[in-house]
Amino acid sequence: MRIATWNVNSIRTRLDQVSSWLKAEDPDVLCLQETKVADELFPHAAFEALGYRAAISGQKAYNGVAILSRLPIDDVRVGFAALLRDEPGATELGEQKRVISASIDGVRVLNLYVPNGSALASEKYAYKLHWLACLRRYLEAQEREGDPLAMVGDFNIALESRDIHDPERLSGGIMASDPERQALRAALDGRLSDVFRVFEPESGHWSWWDYRTGAWDRDRGWRIDHIYLCEQLLACATGCVIHKAVRGNQQPSDHVPVVVHLAWPPESTQDDNGEW
DNA sequence: ATGACTAGCACGGCTAGA
Numbered sequence: 001m002r003i004a005t006w007n008v009n010s011i012r013t014r015l016d017q018v019s020s021w022l023k024a025e026d027p028d029v030l031c032l033q034e035t036k037v038a039d040e041l042f043p044h045a046a047f048e049a050l051g052y053r054a055a056i057s058g059q060k061a062y063n064g065v066a067i068l069s070r071l072p073i074d075d076v077r078v079g080f081a082a083l084l085r086d087e088p089g090a091t092e093l094g095e096q097k098r099v100i101s102a103s104i105d106g107v108r109v110l111n112l113y114v115p116n117g118s119a120l121a122s123e124k125y126a127y128k129l130h131w132l133a134c135l136r137r138y139l140e141a142q143e144r145e146g147d148p149l150a151m152v153g154d155f156n157i158a159l160e161s162r163d164i165h166d167p168e169r170l171s172g173g174i175m176a177s178d179p180e181r182q183a184l185r186a187a188l189d190g191r192l193s194d195v196f197r198v199f200e201p202e203s204g205h206w207s208w209w210d211y212r213t214g215a216w217d218r219d220r221g222w223r224i225d226h227i228y229l230c231e232q233l234l235a236c237a238t239g240c241v242i243h244k245a246v247r248g249n250q251q252p253s254d255h256v257p258v259v260v261h262l263a264w265p266p267e268s269t270q271d272d273n274g275e276w
Numbered sequence: 277a278t279g280a281c282t283a284g285c286a287c288g289g290c291t292a293g294a
Contacts, residue, residue, distance in 0.1 A: 009293080010283055034293085036284070061284045062292070116294050124292095156294070175294065210294065211281035224294080254282080254294080 001071075001105060001264040002026075005152035005225055007033040007113070007208075007255035011066070014253055015043055021246065022050050027259060028071050029104055031111035033154045035064030042066065057097045065100045065111050065153075074103040080134050083141040093134055101142075106265060107233065108142065112153035114184075117174050125174065128156070132183035139187055150262075151192060151228040154208075154255060157184050159194065162203035163223040175224060192228040195260050196240045207242055208255045216247055227260045236263045 004027040008014040011032060022030065030052070035042070038060045047054055047068055055076040058064035067073065077083065079094035082101075101110040112135070117128035142149060158176050161167035170176050196205070206221025215221065229237060239261040246256045 013283065034283095116292085118292085118294080154294095208294075212294095213280055215281095222294080251282090 001028050001107070001262045002259055003029040003031070003107075003109060003150055003152060003227070003262070004257050004259040005031045005033070005111070005154075005227060006257040007154040007225060007253060009034050009036070009253040009255065011035040011064075012037055012041075012043065013251070015046055017246070017249055017252070019046055019050060021243075021257065022047075022052065022068070025243070025257075025259070028069065029109055030068040030257075031109065031152050032066040032068065033064075033098075033111070033113035033255075035066050036061055037064060055100060055102050057100045059097045063097045063113060065097060065113050067100055067102050067104075067109060067111050069102070069104050069109075071105050076100065076102045080138050083138055084134070087134070087137065089130065089134055090138075093131055098131075099138075103147065106148065108145070108147040108149045110142070110149060110151040110153075112151065112155070114154060114156045116156045117180065119174055120177060125180075129179055129183055132180065132187060136183070136187040136189070139189070139192070143191065148232045149192070149230045150233055150260070152226070152258075152260075154224060155184065155226050156224055157181060158222050158224055159184065162201075165204075165206065165220040165222065175222065188228060192230060193234050195227050195229050195234060195237050196223070196242070196258065198234065198237060199240050205242055206244070207258055209247055211254050225255055225258050227258055229260070233262060233264065236266060237261065238263055 052068040080090040084090040098113040115128040117125040207225035209216040209221040243257040
């Protein structure tokens with residue numbers, strides 16, 4: 001099973017590129033962020049033609065997440081409120097469409113678009129920290145359900161210096177400040193692991209390059225698009241790849257896809273009939 | 277210190293991204 005994540009910065013603008021990538025790479029699941037389209041205008045037909053069904057949570061112009069899958073999609077959940085109904089704040093945070101999950105082949109796939117935060121002095125930064133605190137409670141509720149979890153998306157946080165092209169200049173600023181890093185670590189709670197780092201300890205691997213200042217040409221990027229796995233799925237991971245070349249496309253997204261390869265479902269626990 | 281680019285909305289110049 002292969003699960004991918006990609007902030008496409010408008011699914012309608014990027015439709016041809018996403019379709020081409022799906023045809024070439026053939027992942028089982030592709031989680032999208034920043035679809036930037038209302039649900040009634042989502043381009044379902046283009047993906048159905050490629051064998052993918054979509055679970056979506058979008059809005060006009062901003063945010064928006066979707067899960068494309070060629071495997072059956074079950075039990076779709078939108079927003080934090082799906083698991084935190086009684087929590088003050090969970091419903092308000094749902095006004096921005098940033099959270100969707102679904103059960104696919106026995107895996108709970110959670111697709112997130114974490115708020116950027118703009119700048120440390122901005123009220124958007126306070127919103128980001130509030131959102132991450134809510135994510136922590138959401139993941140605690142998810143944990144209680146007991147399903148294997150793959151949490152993917154645009155986290156808008158570089159957790160470590162090796163995830164930034166110029167850590168001396170950028171550490172402490174937006175996407176690299178201690179409070180947001182600690183808030184994400186608290187949500188992970190030692191139970192979810194950044195699978196890319198299982199296979200690649202070195203710096204110099206980025207998933208986002210700013211459109212400005214020639215960041216792509218100079219390879220000045222950040223690794224802010226992540227795939228986090230529970231212990232059970234981590235044991236099944238055979239690789240995690242950043243599809244860097246996509247950033248060189250004509251009219252690209254500023255992010256590129258990240259893909260995890262999983263030996264799932266584990267064959268040792270299934271017999272020839274696929275029964276347990 | 278700021279802005280650079282890109283997209284959406286709507287057709288001029290904002291907001292928002294990161």
